[in-house]
Amino acid sequence: MPPKPLRPDRTRSSRVSALRVSSPRLAPLLSAVLIALTLAAAALAATGLLTRARPADVAIVLGNTVLPSGEASPRLAARLDRAYDCYAARQCRILFVSGGIDPAGADEAAVMRNYLLARGVPADHIVMDSAGNNSWATARHASAYMREHGYTSALAVTQYFHLPRTMLALRRHGVADVSGGYPRFFEWRDLYSVFRELPAVAWYGWRSL
Numbered sequence: 001m002p003p004k005p006l007r008p009d010r011t012r013s014s015r016v017s018a019l020r021v022s023s024p025r026l027a028p029l030l031s032a033v034l035i036a037l038t039l040a041a042a043a044l045a046a047t048g049l050l051t052r053a054r055p056a057d058v059a060i061v062l063g064n065t066v067l068p069s070g071e072a073s074p075r076l077a078a079r080l081d082r083a084y085d086c087y088a089a090r091q092c093r094i095l096f097v098s099g100g101i102d103p104a105g106a107d108e109a110a111v112m113r114n115y116l117l118a119r120g121v122p123a124d125h126i127v128m129d130s131a132g133n134n135s136w137a138t139a140r141h142a143s144a145y146m147r148e149h150g151y152t153s154a155l156a157v158t159q160y161f162h163l164p165r166t167m168l169a170l171r172r173h174g175v176a177d178v179s180g181g182y183p184r185f186f187e188w189r190d191l192y193s194v195f196r197e198l199p200a201v202a203w204y205g206w207r208s209l
Helices: 010-052 072-086 108-118 135-149 158-174 189-207
Strands: 056-062 092-098 126-131 154-155 177-181
Touching: 010 158, 010 177, 010 189, 056 072, 056 108, 056 126, 056 135, 056 177, 072 092, 072 108, 072 177, 092 108, 092 135, 126 135, 135 189, 154 158, 158 177, 158 189
Parallel strands: 056 092, 056 154, 092 126, 154 177
Antiparallel strands: none
16 A cells, blocks of 8 residues: 655644744743843842941841851851941941851851950840841841840841841831941852842732731
């Protein structure tokens, strides 16, 4: 018997046609989304960079990486130096250091406290929070400490791109008078971090207390 003639794969051709039709429609949408995300990231970064520190009762320093040697990483040390400058200028009464326990067992808050002690800050002017596993927890613990001691104003100390979310968390926990200070410490990975903050800020604005 002669072989049957091959029939064109109409299903495949229809899929190809659909892709050709939809691609021109998707391109403007994807471009618009990308532009919107870029503008939002730029606005967030600008908000952090333009934030000005004001005198406050408590400077709240958020934790970061501890080196295997047990010392503060350069980024964390820069935050602590920024907080120390506030204290040395008598613009902050109390330094509230907050961080978690890293996978290696290092206590970020303890490392931060020791760093400030080495710089000459009296022990009774440092409050240590070792349960600040994230910015939300830090805001909850710091605001509770402030209410207990009658403090009403706070200065959040972290990287510039992290300030909007940290300040939002503090306000949501009842600290109305809050400003921010950031160290002049910049890295290439900040670009990624700025975009990562976008959904995090949205979540902090929506989540329940």
